[in-house]
Amino acid sequence: MINPRFEKQAFKKEVKNNVKTLFRKTIEEATPQQLFQAVSYAVKEAIIDDWIATQEQYEKDDPKMVYYMSMEFLMGRALGNNLINMTAYKEVKEALDELGIDLNAIEDQEPDPALGNGGLGRLAACFLDSLATLGYAAYGCGIRYRYGMFKQKIEDGYQVETPDNWLKDGNPFELKRPEYAKEVRFGGNIRVEYDEHGKTHFVQENYESVLAVPYDYPIVGYNNHIVNTLRIWDAEPIVDFQLDSFDRGDYHKAVEQQNLAKNIVEVLYPNDNHYAGKELRLKQQYFFVSASLQAAIAKFKKKHTDLHELPEKITIQMNDTHPTVAVAELMRILLDEENMEWNDAWEITTKTCAYTNHTIMAEALEKWPIDLFSKLLPRVYQIIQEIDRRFVIQVREMYPGNEEKVAKMQILRDGQVKMAHLAIVAGYSVNGVARLHTEILKKQELRDFYEMMPEKFNNKTNGITQRRFLMHGNPLLADWVTEKLGTKDWITDLPKMSGLKKWLDDEEALKEFMSIKYENKVRLAKYIKEHNGIEVDPTSIFDVQVKRLHEYKRQLLNILHVMYLYNQIKEHPEKSFYPRTFIFGAKASAGYIRAKQIIKLINSVADVVNNDRSINGKLKVVFIEDYRVSNAEWIFAAADVSEQISTASKEASGTGNMKFMLNGAATLGTMDGANVEIVEEVGADNAFIFGLSSDEVINYEQNGGYDSRQIYNSDPELKRVVDQLVDGTYAQGDTEMYRDLYNSLLMPQGNNQADVYFILKDFRSYAEAQEKVEAAYRDKDRWAKMVLLNTASCGKFSSDRTIQEYVDDIWKLDKETISEEI
């Protein structure tokens, strides 16, 4: 049944009216941005009804809820996605057509909400979509950064960051909720008081504080009238600068609080998989965690009097260690504000909090200097000391005389607060994000904890939402899938995709599948022409690597191979070579120099290769500027080859790999992260696997690395490529521009041998896998089957499956349904 608000005449009227009341304009006079606003407010009208009904139903049923705490939510644009989940996309498109408005152009007016870096933030967004779609009560809790992930410009081949002022035109989907504001306190000192019963109380004095003000975003479930909430917090000064303080002579305090409030939520840290021990980052963490917990407890207390029941009604999932201060803050609230005893508070906390690990990269582990931590959060620090003291007693009981264990496992050690240790000790569940990753955690990184508390450890292989990454990003394929399966079930039940296997031997179907891929390549080629000015051939192989730029992800391996191919083509012009387009998209953290050099190198190679007439356009290299959720949707749809080439053991899961698979691309990858499970689903013959295994990598690492010089000296073609980094070929004669990259491959790195990411070691095996890709692609029939089989085998990788596993094994939530009539 269609929602009456989306009924064509009614919807058109609403849009017209919105343009009038918001902007005093007619449709014809309004700018595209104004039309976006007017359409979005009309959509929000419809969402609000369901939102209210959902929240009333939750109020009535009182289901157990999950609070998904995350520093990042990489949501992507809301308008198109909301229309899809309300099942109103086509109706609205038609209604707007009748008004002479192009929905796609309107969607393009929406700034991409980029409150996240990459995989971890996008995973949080997919999880919210799945939670609402499956009918589970959930809150996303995060920060309303004034500036999200920076916008990337490429100037002269270099990355230049510009601020992402995503709120400048206002956000039609958000709802400010000042009535739920909470105070959050920082710093000062703790005074101990005793009451008349001799009980101790801890009072924070001389603190600074800010007001956390929530903004709610609707999270629309697919076709089920459920609307959950993403609650992100803004900071405001508590004292009103202009009215009170000046008069009261409190001018300095007022300015300070104003600054504190402004600074806290100013900007997302653009580090991905890298820890920076900045005080402001810790302030951000405590700020949103404290506000979210206060709100959660207040909500619980509206219905319940006994806090011992808290774990039956709420569960808190910590997205990596970033919100781990939650365990101590929950203890603080229970002890100091609710006057509970330690043992009771601890039991409640350890039944409520759970932790997801997203990385084994040592440089990403959060370890806060005790000095900084205890000054900023004095009471929370005292509580962590007590947690640590009791934990050490436990370790000593279990491993008498083994002080080495204590040293390895302690929360407070070497002048640091080790957040992962705190999360594991206080959490009731610890999970990794792909099978291999969880095994590595258990056997290596977190081995001591696993041995002491094996029952906490479990795996939850990541997933992605097919609503955004197929329905919205690739409507042609989505419609084709529905037609071939004869049902839309796959939209909420992705394993149904396996039904496509019956078309594997149907030539007509294969042709249709490939012509949809072709259309999507044409669409991307147009985008590339518009944004990069580069002409690419949609009949060439689109070989794509899009993800954050990081050494372990090995974009350098990819571009070195492009340099190698270029040499081959130049040297053997007679050899047949299937035309290829290598597409990159990646942001480098602003301070990550080597990552930025790799971006420059890719652009330099692109310049040389794309402008060399002698190779007849056989090879093209494109660096897509400002890779983000909105252009990602188009890129996945257009890819033939999915580059997933991290050093084995380093990529916890990867989720881009799943988005490519869903859209009918073949994986070219190492046996790392979720690639292992992708190959398991699609079969080894339908993927291109190369390189060292994670065991081999770990083994080398434990023995100080490997000798990259030996490979360099014994493989002349590879040597030539590496030397081209410093012979000026790609630097207009400058031999120093890429010296550091060259050194990284051949010179010892600190205490390690050279090439810590095994690029030269894996090069030959990568080049061979690339040859197999080319051979497979030439055989049109074989290729079509292979990529259709990829789409047909992607069922496991829906975030719906992942969320159901979290619910069954960790969260134990109650399922909710909302009736049709509203």
Ligand code: 26Q
């Ligand atoms: C930590 C401290 C201070 C500043 C920043 C950070 C920080 C920020 C972001 C540390 C790590 C991240 C992001 C990590 C991340 O995105 N990890 C990815 O998570 C995905 C979802 O599970 C996996 O698929 C990827 O394999 C993993 O790299």
